[in-house]
Amino acid sequence: MRMDAKLEPLFTPWKIGNCEIKNRIVLTSMGGTNLFGWMEKNHFDKAGAEFIMEVAKNNAGLILPGCQPVYNPMFGKWLYKNKKMYEDLKNWLPEFHKTGAKLFVQLTAGFGRSFTISELMETLYTNKFLRTVSKPFMNLDKITASASPSPNRWSDKVPSREMTVEEIREFVEAFAKCAKMLQDAGVDGVEIHAVHEGYLLDQFTLKYVNQRTDRYGGSFENRYRFPVEIVQAIKKECGKDFPVSLRYSVLSKTKGFREGALPGEDYIEAGRDMEESEKAAKYLQDAGYDMLNCDNGTYDAWYWAHPPIYMPENCNLEDAEHIRRFVDIPVVCAGRMEPGTAARSISEGKIDGAGFARQFLADQEWVSKMMDGREEDIRPCILCHNGCFNMCHYKGVPNDQDLSDSLHLARCAVNAETMQTDKHHIVKTASPKKVHIIGGGIGGMEAARVLKLRGHEPVIHEKSDVLGGTFIPASAESYKEKLRSLLTWYRHQMKELNIEVCLNEEIRDAAQFGNDAVIIATGAAPRLLKNVPGYELMIEACDYLNGAEVGEVVAVIGGGLTGSEIAYELALKGKKPVIVEMKDDLIAQKGVCLANSSYLREWFALHEVPVYLETTLKMVKEGAIICQAKDGTDVEIACDSVISSAGYISTPLAEKGKGAYLVGDCMKVGNLKTVIWSAYEAAMKI
Numbered sequence: 001m002r003m004d005a006k007l008e009p010l011f012t013p014w015k016i017g018n019c020e021i022k023n024r025i026v027l028t029s030m031g032g033t034n035l036f037g038w039m040e041k042n043h044f045d046k047a048g049a050e051f052i053m054e055v056a057k058n059n060a061g062l063i064l065p066g067c068q069p070v071y072n073p074m075f076g077k078w079l080y081k082n083k084k085m086y087e088d089l090k091n092w093l094p095e096f097h098k099t100g101a102k103l104f105v106q107l108t109a110g111f112g113r114s115f116t117i118s119e120l121m122e123t124l125y126t127n128k129f130l131r132t133v134s135k136p137f138m139n140l141d142k143i144t145a146s147a148s149p150s151p152n153r154w155s156d157k158v159p160s161r162e163m164t165v166e167e168i169r170e171f172v173e174a175f176a177k178c179a180k181m182l183q184d185a186g187v188d189g190v191e192i193h194a195v196h197e198g199y200l201l202d203q204f205t206l207k208y209v210n211q212r213t214d215r216y217g218g219s220f221e222n223r224y225r226f227p228v229e230i231v232q233a234i235k236k237e238c239g240k241d242f243p244v245s246l247r248y249s250v251l252s253k254t255k256g257f258r259e260g261a262l263p264g265e266d267y268i269e270a271g272r273d274m275e276e277s278e279k280a281a282k283y284l285q286d287a288g289y290d291m292l293n294c295d296n297g298t299y300d301a302w303y304w305a306h307p308p309i310y311m312p313e314n315c316n317l318e319d320a321e322h323i324r325r326f327v328d329i330p331v332v333c334a335g336r337m338e339p340g341t342a343a344r345s346i347s348e349g350k351i352d353g354a355g356f357a358r359q360f361l362a363d364q365e366w367v368s369k370m371m372d373g374r375e376e377d378i379r380p381c382i383l384c385h386n387g388c389f390n391m392c393h394y395k396g397v398p399n400d401q402d403l404s405d406s407l408h409l410a411r412c413a414v415n416a417e418t419m420q421t422d423k424h425h426i427v428k429t430a431s432p433k434k435v436h437i438i439g440g441g442i443g444g445m446e447a448a449r450v451l452k453l454r455g456h457e458p459v460i461h462e463k464s465d466v467l468g469g470t471f472i473p474a475s476a477e478s479y480k481e482k483l484r485s486l487l488t489w490y491r492h493q494m495k496e497l498n499i500e501v502c503l504n505e506e507i508r509d510a511a512q513f514g515n516d517a518v519i520i521a522t523g524a525a526p527r528l529l530k531n532v533p534g535y536e537l538m539i540e541a542c543d544y545l546n547g548a549e550v551g552e553v554v555a556v557i558g559g560g561l562t563g564s565e566i567a568y569e570l571a572l573k574g575k576k577p578v579i580v581e582m583k584d585d586l587i588a589q590k591g592v593c594l595a596n597s598s599y600l601r602e603w604f605a606l607h608e609v610p611v612y613l614e615t616t617l618k619m620v621k622e623g624a625i626i627c628q629a630k631d632g633t634d635v636e637i638a639c640d641s642v643i644s645s646a647g648y649i650s651t652p653l654a655e656k657g658k659g660a661y662l663v664g665d666c667m668k669v670g671n672l673k674t675v676i677w678s679a680y681e682a683a684m685k686i
């Protein structure tokens with residue numbers, strides 16, 4: 001097999017300053033893929049290095065590990081003070097450079113008002129005693145400081161104060177010192193993070209955040225002074241030939257604090273518009289930056305920099321191509337990039353490099369597979385953020401995220417091994433066994449895949465005539481092509497690994513397999529609202545997704561992720577959805593990234609989709625539903641159809657069977673991450 005000829009422009013050399021890169025594939029930074037640790041004491045991070053090395057061995061051209069704060073938010077230490085980790089990096093780099101890849105380390109001034117605040121952090125900040133005693137390991141007052149006093153993206157309880165000029169100078173000096181130590185260690189360049197995504201440096205450039213009246217506020221030159229001083233200090237310390245890239249958002253796509261602008265929306269830009277961006281790009285180039293690594297957005301419009309599946313492919317490309325016309329330095333574009341489209345843009349000279357991030361989490365070998373013409377073997381990223389960036393936020397809470405997820409970013413829902421090979425790695429079995437897997441959904445197929453790779457003999461028993469289970473309806477909406485690609489990948493793996501699959505075979509009792517090992521992956525059943533009069537008139541969510549017809553006006557009962565996605569699909573099809581939700585916000589659940597949930601909430605608001613919060617369904621009748629509002633009054637909502645999306649209930653076999661393992665939703669209803677990871681772990685125990 002050979003690579004598709006249209007992709008060849010991706011594999012041509014290019015230069016950043018005097019640094020030649022072997023191809024146009026760029027791994028852009030993600031929190032958690034750090035070489036010096038993330039939200040912990042700085043050290044040479046072996047897990048990050050392992051991930052970076054694997055990507056380098058698989059033909060990426062330029063690699064940018066996760067951003068390194070020059071001032072560590074945890075424990076408050078400056079990055080240049082730990083000399084040993086630079087020595088460790090220096091000793092590791094020769095092996096890295098054997099791959100032919102280049103390494104730019106991304107340095108950040110931090111987060112300012114975008115710093116992700118949790119409930120614990122709110123407690124530390126609002127309690128005067130705890131705020132004082134916690135300063136040595138988490139000084140929130142310093143970490144969240146911004147260009148001007150401003151509200152935090154996540155919490156009203158931890159506002160940002162104005163940084164002092166002395167603090168700014170301290171950061172500029174730290175950037176120069178860190179860059180020099182990285183240069184001496186053998187790193188090929190650095191990237192400054194960032195006039196991008198509404199992080200701290202960007203907050204200085206943005207008029208809606210920066211209200212300063214000193215030399216760092218007011219005029220265009222003053223607002224961009226901080227990033228300009230950084231590159232000038234680095235060039236002075238490291239020489240003009242040491243490459244310095246800048247992570248850069250072409251447009252802010254932001255209407256104001258906590259208000260993003262959706263694709264196609266007519267709005268007034270509160271941040272950087274194109275007129276300013278054209279000027280800023282050239283100004284930053286002339287200051288000394290050697291590359292612009294581009295996307296769009298801020299944390300207030302997070303879905304541009306972290307596109308969920310609802311965003312269009314190549315969502316930032318047109319703007320990056322436009323800004324390329326105003327500079328003489330290379331421009332990289334990232335954000336749901338499709339390789340064929342990126343290759344065409346590069347061949348036409350419209351951009352210079354193509355940035356990819358989360359696809360590397362799903363499959364570190366995907367570039368090699370693409371080069372070999374083996375696209376069907378590439379495990380796709382489904383843009384879910386369940387494993388890599390699941391900071392979620394809804395009314396009444398700051399970041400609602402388990403501490404484990406907060407401290408361990410850059411893991412992957414569809415690849416249990418990514419960034420956690422210490423506990424998830426294939427170990428060959430010394431005693432091969434026949435293992436019966438009851439259920440051929442994603443959990444069952446993942447268990448079978450891992451078992452086969454270990455040397456066992458898995459057999460899938462699936463009661464329907466096709467593999468996929470509830471993931472078939474879950475991937476049915478028009479915009480979920482990436483989920484359908486994952487389902488295709490799993491079915492392909494079953495064939496490639498020659499796994500025995502028994503379709504149309506319902507197993508009612510695991511005991512029939514005697515002493516053979518058994519994995520139960522029977523999933524969950526929909527929660528039916530049988531206590532609601534007229535419930536039999538409702539269409540269950542999966543039935544709708546599997547093709548059940550609905551009328552023009554459709555009431556969706558349940559505004560969690562599934563219900564909201566169904567309402568979104570109905571609207572895209574020209575129907576008129578109405579959402580009824582008992583909680584005080586849509587998608588008020590853990591594990592759904594704010595980039596994903598804020599898109600849907602803002603889309604419904606923009607398109608005036610009726611949303612009834614804190615509202616309970618009382619009755620379903622022909623042509624209408626009766627609900628109870630928060631104040632106890634009844635509300636009648638006219639509709640032609642009613643879809644029930646009230647959640648799911650685990651459905652393990654009534655008889656578990658001796659020695660059986662439960663995986664996925666039949667053990668505990670979760671999401672795709674919990675299904676795949678639990679299946680992987682169960683398969684490793686046998």
